[in-house]
Amino acid sequence: MTKEQIEERKEILKATISVPDILIRYGVQVKRGRCKAICHDGKNYTAKVSDELYYCFKCDLGMDIFDITMYFNNCDFWTAFELLGGTEKPSFTARVKANKAKRERSQRITKEREEKAKLRQIQSIITAYRGIIASSEPFSYVWCYCQNKLQYQIYLLEYYTEKRC
Ligand SMILES: [Zn+2]
Structure with a gap:
């Protein structure tokens, strides 16, 4: 062999x-x-x-x-x-089963990698909004706009974090 x-x-x-x-x-x-x-x-x-x-x-x-x-x-x-x-x-069935297991394993790895990248992206957006909020005048248009956007990104972060657990 x-x-x-x-x-x-x-x-x-x-x-x-x-x-x-x-x-x-x-x-x-x-x-x-x-x-x-x-x-x-x-x-x-x-x-x-x-x-x-x-x-x-x-x-x-x-x-x-x-x-x-x-x-x-x-x-x-x-x-x-x-x-x-x-x-x-x-047997043929054994081969099919093995190929399926291999495919599922690689799909799982790809998916995990994608979700990690997504999480990193959300975290950097949150950091960016927090930065703008900190440096802009409270209740100004920009400040409110970023607060809104920030809430949504925090929601997304929680959603993706929960899904991973
Ligand atoms: Zn032992």
């Missing part, structure tokens, strides 16, 4: 097998996105589990499906890759 092929298979495996799937496979219970830490024999449900990652705050350790497989089988990456089915020919 070439490096590109391995990368593609990795994407496919990640898109078709989730971290909770793997944990359950090794007898680890997942409850509401959390499980008992496997890295330090945790007694409580403190480790965070998402589709893509297991994360333990105490050990500051993140594990994906390959790391978890390596951990439970005490094996190297290549063995884990094989155990997860990486060397088998992926």
Whole structure:
């Protein structure tokens, strides 16, 4: 297999097998996105589990499906890759699923970048209006105009900030 092929298979495996799937496979219970830490024999449900990652705050350790497989089988990456089915020919549906996941990831990144730029823009407009207000005569035409505009920009800032949380 070439490096590109391995990368593609990795994407496919990640898109078709989730971290909770793997944990359950090794007898680890997942409850509401959390499980008992496997890295330090945790007694409580403190480790965070998402589709893509297991994360333990105490050990500051993140594990994906390959790391978890390596951990439970005490094996190297290549063995884990094989155990997860990486060397088998992926089905058409698996490929489609992987491509979709990849596309969604890049769309999410683009959107976040756009929203950050928008926030920065609003903040600089607010700074500009505040500057004009501070240097103009209170209740003059310019002062009132900028106060009005400022309120709207503050509203926008709150709107975009809330949406991000
Ligand atoms: Zn831990």
